[in-house]
Amino acid sequence: MRTQRLPQKPCDLWRRYHSAIMGKKYRDALATATFAVEYYTELGDLRHAGIWQRVVTNVHYLSGKYRKATDAAEQAVMIQPDRYELALSYVILSKTQLFMGSVKAAFDSLGQAEKIGKAFEEDDYLWGHFHSQAAVAYDRSDQPNKAIVAHGSAARLFQRQGLKWRAALALNNMAFLLTEQRIYDEAERWLLEAIELVNQDPHLHTKACIYDSLGHLYILMERFDDAEWLLNGSAEIFESVEDYAQLVGTLVHLSELFNRTARFKDAVDTAVTALQYARDCRNTVLIEQADKQLTVVVHSEAKRAYSKTIKRIIEDTNQ
Incomplete structure (x- = not known):
């Protein structure tokens, strides 16, 4: 047998x-x-x-x-x-249904989980995972405020269980949505708390995600030195754990940083590397993301070169 x-x-x-x-x-x-x-x-x-x-x-x-x-x-x-x-x-079924694009089915599954889970109202593990998944479903259905609340609930429940790295990941996801809403100070506060949690309960992949989120936030806040340190740290971790899909996103952010700080060659080179990894992953969403960033930086470089040419022509004319 x-x-x-x-x-x-x-x-x-x-x-x-x-x-x-x-x-x-x-x-x-x-x-x-x-x-x-x-x-x-x-x-x-x-x-x-x-x-x-x-x-x-x-x-x-x-x-x-x-x-x-x-x-x-x-x-x-x-x-x-x-x-x-x-x-x-x-809850797990809802997660897979979302990745298949079945948002209604995902909410239906969460509804079943919630109905059954009422008999286990004090179980932090169940409800932590429930709120974590509900947050993703709300985000996918363009309900960011509900997603933020759900991520916060998940973080609180995970932390109460001592699952600090899971709490850190929930805070990271919440801060990402706050960043999208341009609530930068609050996003930074939660990301810094997330770093403290993941340092107490080490989890490399989660740390890389948080570094990427905070690095991107600091680009938007024009704290470029801090952003570069964090994004380089994120890229190193993703590369070490061979998560090349996540690495693409970090490289795109690095390219954005280089473009914002007029390091155009670095911006182009990094975007090209991101596109290569995206193609290796055979992920159309990542390919589009990297290709879009490459188009942006090439356009910026072309504008810079054009401006230099015009300036040189004007100088030659005035001589």
Whole structure:
């Protein structure tokens, strides 16, 4: 039987899975999670089978296979008999539905999670994840004020659990929306608090995200030296963890900084690098973002060259 391949202890499955995820060996992680679903299903333990089905969802999500992630999340909902775990499963389903562009379906899933979750009103873990996902849904449906409130609720609940890096990420996302609304002082305050939290509970990827957000904010506030230090730090981290998709966004911000400070060659070179990474990721949104920045800086360089030429002509004429 397939169940004979089970490690000596069920916890070994989690060790095997986390080891594979940390090494970005998604095929191995998927094999472990799929095996666990089958194993617990054969035992008749559908609660744990459903939990592992959520793990299958996560692997597909991390691999960028959002259709498969949604299918796996729907299966997790279907087989989960435990009400608490079912609420969490609906939150995860909402996440995958948003990535598939199904905003209404995502809100419907959140509605189911909220309805079931009323029986667990004091559970900070469930509601922290609920508010975190609700914030994303509000943002995607052009309701930024509701998104800001939801991110704040998630941050408070995560911090109460001692999950400081998750709280920091929620504050980062909230500050991003405040920056879009040009509420710069408040955005800076929350980002500085987020840095304090992630320093207390280290999480490299989250730190890189916060550095990028604060770096971009400081560009808008014309604090260019601080912005450059933060954006370089963000780029180094994203490169070290091989998250090239996130690196594209940071490089675009660096290119914007160089353009604002009249370092046009650096601006063009950085935008070109961002476009190369975006193409490697085969992500159309990132390609458009990097290409747009490259167009902006090339246009700025052309204007600068044109202005220099006109100035030289005028000087020659006056001689």
